[in-house]
Amino acid sequence: MAAVKSDNQHRAPNAPALGLRFLLLAGLSITLLVIDNRENYLDGIRKAIGASVHPLRVVVDAPISTWRWIVETSTSRNDLQLENSRLKAERLLTQARLQKYAALEAENTRLRALLEATPHGSERIRVSEIMSVSANPFRHVVVVDKGSRDGVFDGQAMVDASGVVGQVIDVGLLSSQGILISDPDHALPVEVNRNGLRTIAVGSGDFARLELPFLPNNADIAEGDLLVTSGLGGAFPAGYPVAVVESVTRDPKEPFASVTATPAAALNQVREVMLIWPGEPEGNADDGDSEAADSGTGGNAGPAAAESTDE
Amino acid sequence: MSNGRNTRRLPVLLSIVVALMLSIVPLPAAVEAFRPDWVALTLIYWAMTLPRSYSVGTAWVVGIVVDVAHGTLLGQHALALCFVIYVTVKFHLQLRVFPLSQMTATVFALLALHQFLLFWINGVAGLHTEAVTYWGPVVSGTLIWPLLSMLFAGIRYRVRSDA
Structure with missing residues (x-):
């Protein structure tokens, strides 16, 4: 066999035997696995390869x-004009x-000061795009086009216009991976907007469903309740909408109600x-270029009202 | 000699890079579960035909890159690929003389082994996913194998006749 013969010449004369090499590499992989599962020493390596x-x-x-x-x-041009006028109308409404x-926020701060509670802090928001790249096939993970160079950090919250999307789990230099709230391994602390009932929303592996497994049968929760982040976990700022309760099933035999959202x-x-x-x-000088959110405020409401308010 | 070696290496490395890219191309959710494991298939082919140049070491390095690209535990794909390639190299002489049907059956077993290892490592690490999603790539990979091996054989033939 010509292929085998010529192939033989490529190999170093005293390379270790196949079985030995395999055992060494397998040992190395298992060591890496154990370290990576328990600690985060390997982030540097991950970043370099990433x-x-x-x-x-x-x-x-x-x-x-x-x-x-x-x-x-x-x-x-016609489509653009249509879209433009629609967006203008929308902007008018939102403004x-x-x-x-803005008035409510001022009032809220004043009331909180009266109550001697800490006022809600402001926050900076930056738009980033999801790259059309699928990451881990077994999990709900997305790749976004911002990395540690842009100041992204582990555990950072990701939201879209209508609610919480997920959080960053792996920061690379130029891109990062984020886990969606629907991943079965993701849980986030939420509260019912109507009455402040706190619980945990767990991903189900289905993009359109979250589960709330820790609510007792007599909990005051009903279909259509809005769940917002409670801010208790530390990862998500409080007050962002997460989900709407879809169904509540109370089975007297079970200790917990089964609630999906x-x-x-x-x-x-x-x-x-x-x-x-x-x-x-908000509106730090260092991110002027991609601060898309406040480009159309006309300066009357101020950046605080234009981008994000906590409640 | 080194020139001939480079012209032989390039297509193999290119095929591995293309396989990596195919493994991160976004697919619609319905097809996603049946994305063949391109990287494993490519490595199995080259380990079977050129076991002295592409063996467990290559598999391990590629596996680490896959782990980073997919955000899985570092070492997961490395271990799984390494093991599959070890088995492939161990039996490469038999594999080469197998008729296509028998070879495809063996590839099915190898892919199943690969997916099982990934599944098992996830289980040990406490990351839970539905077990069903692991079998799609095995089925699709087996179906695509005859075509892929013909394509690679063509590449090899052309490269060798050029060199």
């Missing part, structure tokens, strides 16, 4: 983003609503997510 994988992600993402660009640039919120955000079709830096002043 940076070399980044070009692959960009190449994979390229045809899809090019297609999107073509679709965008070839939209007819009107925000004016009310529909996520507020469309988890499997979001294109852009907003990353939140809690406790930072």
Whole structure:
């Protein structure tokens, strides 16, 4: 066999035997597995290799983003005008609503001061795009195009226009991975907006369903209740909508009611997510270019009212 | 000699890079569960035909890259690929002379072993996913194997006749 013969010449003369090499590498993998599962010493290595994988992600993402660009640039003038007028109307509405919120926020701060409670801190928000790259096939994970270079940190909250999307689990240099709230391994502390009842929302593995497994049968919860983040876990800032209760089944035999909820955000079709830096002043100078949220406020309401308010 | 070696290496490395890219291309949710494990298939082919150059070491390095790209535990794919490639290299002489049907059956077993290891490691680490989702890639990978091995054989033939 010519192939085998010529192949023989490529090998170093005293390379260790196959079985030995396999055992060594398997031992090394198991060590890595154990360390990676328990500690996070390996983040540096992960980041270094991740940076070399980044070009692959960009190449994979390229045809899809090019297609999107073509679709965008070839939209007819008529469509653009329609969209423009729709957006203008929408902006008018939101601004009107925000004016009310600005007053409410001021009132809230005043009342909290009267109660001697700590006022809610402000937060900085930055839009980042989800890359068209699928990550771990067994989990609900997305890749976003911001990394440690942009100040993304582990555990950072991701939200979209209608609610919480997930949180960052793995920060690379130029891109990061985020876990969605629908992942079966994800749980987040929520409260019922109506009465402040606190519980935990656990992912179900289905994009359109969250489970609330820790509510007793007599808990005051009903279909249609809005669940918002309670801020107790520390990862998510308080007050973002998470889900709407879809069904409540109370079985007297069981200690807990079985409650399911529909996520507020469309988890499997979001294109852009907003990353939140809690406790930072809004509109920092260092992120002027991608601060998309406050571009249209006209300066009357101020950045505080324009971007994000806590409640 | 080194020139000939480079021209032989390039297509193999390229095929591995393309396999990595195919493994992160977004697919619609319905097809996602049946995405063949391109990386494992590619490595099995090259380990079977050129076991001296592409063996457990290559599999391990590629496995680590897959782990990082997919955000799985570091070492998970490395261990699974390493084991599958070890078995492949161990039996590469038999595998090479198998008729296509028998070879495809063996590839099915290898892919099943690979998925089982991934599943098992996830289980030990306490990460839970539905067991059903692990079997899609095994089925699709087996179905795609005859085509893929013909494609790779074509690449090899062309490269060798060029060199």
